[in-house]
Amino acid sequence: MPSREDILNAKILVVDDSPDNIELMEEILREEGYTSVSSTMLPEQVCPLHRQHNYDIILLDLQMPGLNGFQVMKGLKEIEKGGYLPVLALTAQPSFKIAALEAGARDFISKPFDLLEVHKRIHNMLEVRLLYKELAQYSKTQQELALHDALTGLPNRRLLEDRIETTLQHASRNHHKAAIMYLDLDGFKAINDTYGHAYGDEVLKIVAQRLLATSRKEDTVARLGGDEFMVVLGEVNSLADAQGPAAKLVEAVSEPFFINDLTLRLSTSIGISIYPDDAESVESLISIADYALYEAKRGGKNRFCATSASPAQMVPPPKLELVPRRR
Template sequence: MLDAADILAASILIVDDQEVNVRLLEQILREAGYRRLTSTMDPYAVCDLHRTNRYDLILLDLEMPGRDGFQVMEALKEDEADADGYFPILVITAHPDHKLRALASGAKDFISKPFDLMEVRTRIHNMLEVRLLYKQLEHQNRALESLALHDPLTGLPNRRLLMDRMALGIAHARRNRGNMAVVYLDLDGFKEINDTLGHDGGDALLKMVATRLVGAVRQEDTVARVGGDEFVIALAELSHGDDMEKLVSKVLQAVSKPCSIQGSSVNVTASVGVSVYPVHGDNVETLMKSADLALYEAKGAGKNDYRISGLAEL
């Protein structure tokens, strides 16, 4: 929830070609407790200023030479200076017939000239309250969206986001007649390590492994945690089988380095199953199933090793 301090900390831009009006508005706002004030008498500077500072409120005079307030609002829309498409504009006008036109042009409210002190303070406070609540809601929605697509422990993409990334990777490989690979990874003996270190130690190990996996692959690849001690890596844009084998070997080496957990040195390894588009499947589900089956083969053969689905020639 918002409090008075949040509103008084909002960033405000004053736009007026008359210095006396700028100084009067600055005085009114400072006396009310607002601290983050910027002003300009150049209407052509508004877009650049807003793009850089993302003001919570723009106090915009409608009558200015060269570019009036209506043209400034149009320029803001065309420039897309506000990332969320919400333009927090409070227009200032001495002409009653301009008010409806200003609201139709995108302004959220208006202040009449000559200034009424109580009106100025009230309208600014009310508009900032709405604006900041809007931003707070947007932030919460983005946080919820991130939670829906990422593993809360490691911060890696979860199964849902992985599926989307794999589908895009397959489509790209199909268009370019290329390859992509799915690397399904399971930690060897994680249950015993988890039982020995406790859940906190086990969680610390999983986060450390996640960091190592991200560091072992390329920027264009996706590392996801799909549950427990299982991770999946979507390797994008492979030029030939050797690229994939080198990357998988690098992943195994990264995981097998000793970890310092709760003051103790812990050794962990991984078993890995690999499937490659289009050799082992042409869709997400088939490639995941093929990699999972190859993982079981790797586990059956021993630890710290990988198997390629069906041992097909790449």
């Protein structure tokens, strides 16, 4: 539940065409301890202000010249699509109360103001609003976790397939090609078996950082699970445009890994498939890249391979080393 401090720090907007009413409401709120209170007498400013500041509650007078409160709420609904409309209606007309609730207001305050009623209704509505925001953030976090690898923070297979599909659609529209690079680490099992999974996890996190640093911002770098990764390149013209990045990835992974007092070494093998040359579906492209990866492994590891080209010859893979790290 939101704390009292959270409630008192909530962002509040007072909307009324009467300066006396605004002054009175601001005084009520300040005396109660609210710290972030704004106001306007111009109803047409409410929506732009809410887009900018995302208020936790809007105390909205229903009877104003120009745009009335009902029209303002209609605009706010466009901003809060599928969300919680943070409007507390202010009205001196009993007949407007039900109409305000039907229009989207969460509650109302009658004029002239009753001090106890004002405090209670504002507090209760802010409590609900802030709780709703907490739940929305939690839901967003859970969704992020469902689409990203917990260890490296990279997109997982579920998000990867969607990213590949988007890349292929973009390539098709713009008459470009796309490349799928399937990576598997050489010698990773030896690290896990020799030093334990904690060291293996650190290696995986460093590999993820190196792949991101070596790739373009518009490329997708994902972890499929275990020691398997995938890099998706958009807007390539030929296989040659993927071979250069693949060579850089092989080189980046072969750099030493400094973890605690150890210097560890391993390499990577990469299989490449090209859209639409090799296939046009996500599943087929992944399958072909997987087969090319197998060929790279069979050809000696620490290299990349495409099924339509002979494996690129790289430096032989270095052996796993245990070297005291210099202090």
